[in-house]
Amino acid sequence: GAGVSQSPSNKVTEKGKDVELRCDPISGHTALYWYRQSLGQGLEFLIYFQGNSAPDKSGLPSDRFSAERTGGSVSTLTIQRTQQEDSAVYLCASSAGTHYEQYFGPGTRLTVT
């Protein structure tokens, strides 16, 4: 079946502009996660959605970052007033919630110039 999809695959933006990154989870998966991975670094947790529960936003690095998940499916991560330190690969993952294993999308490479 279809895996997690993300768009765009690459995004180049100017400092100060807003960007939106999209994630389509695996159909039927109730949990959705956003991570950030800077070059050569580990995964940095950003935000977690589970069903209709309030999202866990504990990993968002600043109030410039926000995310929403509409209809329990597609999610959008928005970064306002982008900074050069926001340059990274943004990864989305989803989970069926049974044994917690997460499946990752291909990521969006964000470059802020």
Next chain:
Amino acid sequence: QKEVEQNSGPLSVPEGAIASLNCTYSDRGSQSFFWYRQYSGKSPELIMFIYSNGDKEDGRFTAQLNKASQYVSLLIRDSQPSDSATYLCAAPTRGGSEKLVFGKGTKLTVNP
């Protein structure tokens, strides 16, 4: 102590050898553990998960879990150059939520 710790490596083994990757975790309540493989420039790919003490084998991969010692390992038998990647260990966060904590990964190089 960080929740999930891995030796960052790099680990280098010759082709055909056994590669051993180790991970320790701090939460004694953790019940499930995951190994992901990440090729350079790609996203992490789930390769193994284990819930019970002991060994779990899948092809050339064996995951080993020792809850008393709070470590989980991944053995790769008959290592191939295509196994060269970064291997990430993950465990649920405290409180048993579905959120995983990832180690920083061990970079493995298999030399032909």
